[in-house]
Amino acid sequence: MNTSRSRTCPACACNGCAARPNDWIVLPGSKATAADLAWLRTQGLDQSIAAHAGRGGTVLGVCGGLQMLGEALIDPEGIDGNAPGLGLLPLVTVFEPAKTVQRTSAAFGQLTGAWAPLSGVAACGYEIHHGQTAQHPAMAAKGDVAREVVPG
Numbered sequence: 001m002n003t004s005r006s007r008t009c010p011a012c013a014c015n016g017c018a019a020r021p022n023d024w025i026v027l028p029g030s031k032a033t034a035a036d037l038a039w040l041r042t043q044g045l046d047q048s049i050a051a052h053a054g055r056g057g058t059v060l061g062v063c064g065g066l067q068m069l070g071e072a073l074i075d076p077e078g079i080d081g082n083a084p085g086l087g088l089l090p091l092v093t094v095f096e097p098a099k100t101v102q103r104t105s106a107a108f109g110q111l112t113g114a115w116a117p118l119s120g121v122a123a124c125g126y127e128i129h130h131g132q133t134a135q136h137p138a139m140a141a142k143g144d145v146a147r148e149v150v151p152g
Contacts, residue, residue, distance in 0.1 A: 027065025
């Protein structure tokens, strides 16, 4: 058994080692986005993620992970909880009482940089979420514009 710390183990970041520049940090989906974001903060992982992104490292957020990367989680209905996001993307998520549950398919648009290999790749899966994530209007007005990578 390998007893060295795994580069994929979340404990790695909070125990002082940093992701290397070519490493990807992936924040997966979550059924409790605000609570999981609070856990990331108590572990110090928010600082590690921000530092990695600040050094030009790649960070991928999937579903709730994308919501965490935005500026804020807004919960007027008390579904998941309000929270400031990690502030790495100019996005805001507003939770809604209606829950979307459906099979879906989409394809990536034209991408650049580390994401380029995903250009045109089609995927199908299961969409389940409360609410919507959208461009932060005040940030867009100042020129910090989010770019959609999966049209639709």
